[in-house]
Amino acid sequence: MKKQVSLATEYTKGLWDQNPVFKQVLGMCPMLAVTVSAMNGIAMALATTFVLTFSSLIISLIRKIIPTQVRIASYIVIIATFVTIVDLVMRAQFPELSKALGPYIPLIVVNCLILGRQEAFSSKNSPFRAVIDALGMGTGFLIALASLGGIREIFGSRTLLGIQVMPDAFEPWLIMILPAGAFLTLGLMMGFLNYMALRKKSREEEEILSRHLQQSTMSIAKGQEA
Amino acid sequence: MELILIFISAAIVNNFVLAYFLGICPFIGVSNKLSSAFPMGLATTFVMVLTAIVTWLIYHMILVPYHVEYLEYVSFILVVASLVQFVEMFIKKVSQPLYRALGIFLPLITTNCAILGLALFIVLKDYTFIQSLFYGVGAGVGFTLAISIMAGIREELELANVPKSFQGAPITLIVAGLLALAFMGFAGMITV
Numbered sequence: 001m002k003k004q005v006s007l008a009t010e011y012t013k014g015l016w017d018q019n020p021v022f023k024q025v026l027g028m029c030p031m032l033a034v035t036v037s038a039m040n041g042i043a044m045a046l047a048t049t050f051v052l053t054f055s056s057l058i059i060s061l062i063r064k065i066i067p068t069q070v071r072i073a074s075y076i077v078i079i080a081t082f083v084t085i086v087d088l089v090m091r092a093q094f095p096e097l098s099k100a101l102g103p104y105i106p107l108i109v110v111n112c113l114i115l116g117r118q119e120a121f122s123s124k125n126s127p128f129r130a131v132i133d134a135l136g137m138g139t140g141f142l143i144a145l146a147s148l149g150g151i152r153e154i155f156g157s158r159t160l161l162g163i164q165v166m167p168d169a170f171e172p173w174l175i176m177i178l179p180a181g182a183f184l185t186l187g188l189m190m191g192f193l194n195y196m197a198l199r200k201k202s203r204e205e206e207e208i209l210s211r212h213l214q215q216s217t218m219s220i221a222k223g224q225e226a
Numbered sequence: 227m228e229l230i231l232i233f234i235s236a237a238i239v240n241n242f243v244l245a246y247f248l249g250i251c252p253f254i255g256v257s258n259k260l261s262s263a264f265p266m267g268l269a270t271t272f273v274m275v276l277t278a279i280v281t282w283l284i285y286h287m288i289l290v291p292y293h294v295e296y297l298e299y300v301s302f303i304l305v306v307a308s309l310v311q312f313v314e315m316f317i318k319k320v321s322q323p324l325y326r327a328l329g330i331f332l333p334l335i336t337t338n339c340a341i342l343g344l345a346l347f348i349v350l351k352d353y354t355f356i357q358s359l360f361y362g363v364g365a366g367v368g369f370t371l372a373i374s375i376m377a378g379i380r381e382e383l384e385l386a387n388v389p390k391s392f393q394g395a396p397i398t399l400i401v402a403g404l405l406a407l408a409f410m411g412f413a414g415m416i417t418v
Binding site: 028073080081088106183184192 | 245250254299304307337338346389392398404
């Protein structure tokens with residue numbers, strides 16, 4: 001039997017090690033489309049987390065009943081049900097936000113992140129673990145969307161969450177709020193994160209290497225003394 | 227004339243991939259080689275056209291008369307899933323090599339946001355039957371165009387010396403960004 005990891009790791013793995021956007025490249029469509037501002041990104045991530053958590057719970061509860069041949073179709077129907085709930089609630093409670101996100105709320109149905117988690121995790125784990133995993137992945141998604149939305153909002157419209165942060169003398173970069181800006185910003189962000197990870201790794205390797213070098217020079221010196 | 231405008235608008239000006247960010251997953255996943263990207267585009271186009279027809283009929287013949295519009299998402303996604311299944315069976319029968327080349331990405335057409343997005347946009351824009359048909363064909367052609375151009379660029383990119391940290395997804399996204407920039411040149415040409 002596979003070793004059970006602790007609940008804390010189950011949650012935190014989604015934040016960074018297996019971050020759905022930066023590490024697994026899942027859920028790209030909403031990631032790029034709605035991150036014109038930080039607020040939109042956060043709203044989208046919260047809606048996605050809601051759907052992800054509840055569909056994970058339900059699917060994990062009935063995972064032994066679903067026949068394997070029709071599992072994908074059953075997952076999609078369950079997910080679509082929760083998306084309908086989110087859509088109706090948002091239309092009633094936050095009409096402006098719902099208008100800004102437009103067709104991307106219903107498109108949560110086909111977010112590969114959600115289906116991917118059901119297939120990879122909920123269908124094999126207990127309901128409690130599935131919910132923890134879903135919350136972790138949702139938080140990771142939130143981090144990614146909020147940071148991309150924040151960067152695009154600061155440079156594209158001088159504001160962050162609607163509050164002006166850049167001086168008036170700063171000319172907004174129109175490109176940032178256009179589609180091309182989304183691709184470029186995310187590409188550069190991912191490249192930068194990879195660069196940091198690689199640098200950290202190579203620094204660790206260097207340290208080990210220099211320690212080995214020191215030891216070997218010392219032993220040589222000792223040998224000469226003798 | 228209006229129909230031609232809808233077609234051009236969906237294919238080029240408001241390209242599904244580069245302007246609406248729909249269908250990014252296959253756009254990044256299957257755009258390694260032109261020989262698999264182009265058939266993928268064609269398969270997607272085929273599913274798109276069928277989806278446009280079937281979802282229009284379902285929405286206007288079943289959902290609206292019975293006032294159950296809130297079942298939109300559930301019914302649309304079921305239609306898409308079964309259509310993809312149908313296309314998969316069809317390709318398997320007709321061309322075994324193509325079936326093997328597309329492999330895992332065929333079932334993934336189901337979760338291609340471009341397909342469901344198309345169905346939703348048709349409802350949103352309140353198109354007639356003929357208009358939605360042209361819209362579906364346009365969107366499919368646009369997707370095929372984008373993914374084929376992308377595959378062409380990425381084949382050249384294999385020979386380029388990309389910094390290690392930018393290899394894979396980051397460089398693909400940046401190329402897509404430049405491509406979107408180029409397609410922006412068409413913006414404002416038609417407003418449909």
